[in-house]
Amino acid sequence: MRRPITGNIRSLTLTLAALFLITSVGVTYWTIFESAALASDPFNPRLIAAQDRPRGAIVDRAGAVLAASERGANGYVRSYKDRTLAQVIGYASSQFGLAGIEAAYADSLIGQDPADPVGIWKSRYLGEHSAAGGVVLTIDEKIQKAAADALGNRKGAIIALDPRTGAILASVSVPSYDPNPLADPSKQQAAMQQLQQDASRPLINRATQGSYAPGSTFKVVTGAAALESGFDATKKLRVDDPYQADKSWGDYFVRSSSHAHGLYDMSDGFRLSENIYFAQVGLQIGAAKLSDYARRFGVGAAPKLDLPAARGQLSDDGSIDRPTLLADTSYGQGQLLVSPLQMALIYATIANSGVMPTPHYTAEVRDADGRVVRSIAPGPVGQVISANTAKTLTTMLVGAVAGPGAFAFGAKIPGVNVAGKTGTAENRPGEAPHGWFIGFAPAEAPTVVVAVIVENTPDGGVTAAPLGGQVMRTALGK
């Protein structure tokens, strides 16, 4: 007889024991090491717990309730009060998980804020759930309503923030939707299907996730780069429509929207939004300088935010490698893409003496008794341009609103100096351009920055400017 079976049984048993050990390690990985990551996954139904226990309330900065769990016949039902904030507050759906603030502060809203490790421990290991706390947003319902009314049912977005702190005061994205059916188990399936199939993409928060060409609103970046490179803003440049730097451009020309011929300095360039002026400035300072400042202002990187935000881009491949692209980028076209939030942050930097604030939707997390568990006040991103450059740009932007023949006249507020800039983002041929306005007030000590984009509007920035004016007026209490 050859090798006895007994020995084979022993080897097989040892192999099986080793496999059991590996399996135990695998189970340990999920139950212990991945536990925290899985617990905060926005689609984890354990975070929703909507029907068994109430989720915490989401309120605006003054305490007005925006989302709350209300007792119904079959347990708790989440109820959302302001559909203009649908994409910001998000939803808590038992089938589709969480989105928006409901996702970002999921743990806080079921009484397990990371600032309260004992509560988390008790809930996880002892099954003692602490009562859900609440989340206070930086949103101001008054300004939010003004922004929503201003935009009406025009497709687009408005975002308003405090340039000193980065606190977002209003955030509107149209089209919006009613989140209530998503929190209702009997309606969520049909509601989500309809929203996902909607070609106008109502689930997207256009204010933070939309990507648009910035058009002329981007000229402040070119201006800032030029000013900080020693470019003389008072020097007059010759503008003759159509423009090309040399014959190598072939049949490519930069066009002036007003078919301009004449001498322009930088304030004229801002006031009359002269593309040919800024194309020449860009060509003079060079691609490296312009790219550098675009990057410093946050183009191409998602802003740090408590909600998903788009990155935008300087160009398709991230660099400016030819003079025509440099010229086009200098006045905000070319291949540039930005979100309204990114543009608001660029203007907030100018308003805030060159320091870029960190945007945030949330002010604080409170426990069930109303005590503050955690204050959310992120420090500034950093100094992007000098205070002097910021001041010079502000003066020119005031001129772009109030100066003779200024494009952004619609944003004027009686008795207040408003700084701002319109933009018209050209689209594919045959599609109406997007209209921009970005501004801040009061120019001497800004407390509010507003970015407005109206999609596919024939008049471009002229349509957008008065909407920005309305929002700023409400924010300033005028």
Added chain:
Amino acid sequence: MVRTQALQLRRGRFTELSLLFWVAALAITGFLAVVAAETSAFGVSAIVVPVVFLALMASLHLFLVARRFRGDQILMPMAAGLTAIGLVLVQRLASDLLVQQLSWTVIAAGAFAATILIPRDLTALARFKWTWALLGLLLLIAPLLPVIGREINGARIWVKVGPGSIEPWEAVKLLLVVFFAAYLEEYREVLAQTQRRIGPFAVPPVPYLIPIVAMWLIAMLVMVFEKDLGATLLFFGIFLAMLYLATGELFYVLIGMVLLFAGGLLAYSVFPHVQTRVDIWLRPFADDLRFGTSYQLVQGLYALGNGGLFGAGLGNGMPERIPVVWSDFVFDAFAEETGLAGAIALLATYLLFVYRGMLIAVRAPTPFLQLLAGGLSFIVALQTLVIVGGNARLIPLTGITLPFVAYGGSSLVTNWMLVALLMRVSEVSSRMRGSP
């Protein structure tokens, strides 16, 4: 004097009895915990089910004592404990199926008792090996037959019987092990005679590879026509393991693994359902899968993650969010509510069961009985590893049941028959050692 005492003790089966008291404690506390945690009304079933179950286990014990059965005393309480966990989890996760599962437990106990009695002579099984093989093959293809076959959840492994369905595959497992044990006992000498060596491996002559290729072909056919990856893996795994036990030749295992892998690759490139399984395994959290095909696995992983060290407590987790949790994901549900501690304890119980079975195999007097006990123990090990590995995303998920614990009648009945067979093997050994 001392000798007669020892004999009386052996007759009493005290080890089994004392272990069954632990099972009683487990069943009663388990049911009470689930009932206490549930918000629903206190049901009669919470009292009736553990009482009926414990009475059943007590009568099995008394039956063995009355028969003066001298086999192993540890396997039965272990199987009883696992079955108790299974009943507690059915009450927790799908209480409307509880009565049905309890009825199946009664049938399983009957099948256990019957297997203890029949056949009189265990080694006689070997004589009818080709009958078992034929019967096994018939049962294997039964689900493919037009009138009685049924496809449930994409796998065609069911046969309609009266109002319900059974999985003939469960019985096939046992028949296969009996057949392999008998076949390999007869041919192991031949299969192990090798002429050439390549490196550390002994290479047998080509004709000896025919059985392995034949088995592989059958396994592939199961995969193609019954769309059941789990059955394929088990079928071929049992064959390879027993071939190794019989011959000790790693070369066969190697060839088998290569064939299995090649078959898997082929299936992956041809069959969408195999691609889906692999896709789910590789990227369950991808946005296009997590609400669709990988929803079940992702919910299972959430449950594991919620387990932590000591779990949420029976009745306090949310494992009911996992679709078909009571049959496919019962391990994750158990781990969520009893934590890593409970999960490791459960795995350790299975390992102990396997170890005990392998010990019986080592002590068995004939190659047939050794292979039989080894193969039966291997079934429990492989099933546990494959389903827990699938639940914990170590390997692609397959529809294999967690022995004794997962909801399902066919599986419970055959597993209890498996326990009876192992105990019978140990009885043969102890009788040969004990008395002349």
